[in-house]
Amino acid sequence: MAIRKNRRFHPEIPTSSLSDIMFFLFLFFLIISTLANPNVIKLTLPKAQTNETTNKDHISISVTEDKKYYLNKEEVPFDQLEQALYDKTTAANDKTVVVRVPADNKVQDLVDLMQMGVKLKLNFVIATSK
Template sequence: MRLNQKSQKRARIEIIPLIDCMFLLLVFFIYSMLSMTVHRGIQVNLPASQTGQIERRDYISISITEDERIFLNKQEMSLSTLLDNLKARTEEDPDQPVFINADQTVRYQMIIDVLDKVRTAGLRSVSLATRENPDAP
């Protein structure tokens, strides 16, 4: 008497769900890398610009808050002591770029005073930080 043997299927690994998981991980890591930014200054509300570019290099960050306090790489100082600190940094690297992060409500004269101190210290590469304008065409 012969019994009906059921055909046994070999066990196999379904690869399509694995590919889905890999793509999800890839998207997650790409998104997390794009959201990483390095900012050494104090958080200020930047004005908007349509032609801004991101610089990737060691730099000096000068932040001016809305109440006109000055920070040099997160260290608060007065306008009079800013020049001495900038001169010390100029001796380390005279070609080091300077980024000024000024709140959009800061008086224009305050920004000019800071720019004068930067130029007097001998630093020539100066940039004003802006944020992207969401209303730009």
């Protein structure tokens, strides 16, 4: 009497470590994507024929469409903006400030910022896109 044993091969793919690998890849791409674009304040800048680049170590003021003011990516209320700007320019010993105002905003918003620059004797540069 010949008894046959069932020796069929059932291939299996071990997937226990796959979730760990996917988690580490997700973290890696998440960290790299935040480092790739440090300017996270999205603005539609006014257009210009020519552009000049500035050095990376500058002080920037950004104004959003809903009139939130950011000084080097830190939100600052408008009434405290002049003092914060004075503190940053004296600490950095840099008199050049890049102003990023959306193309849709009123001219008065830009004029208010320029008046602060005149009081503090700063050089303002308006950021544009090509």
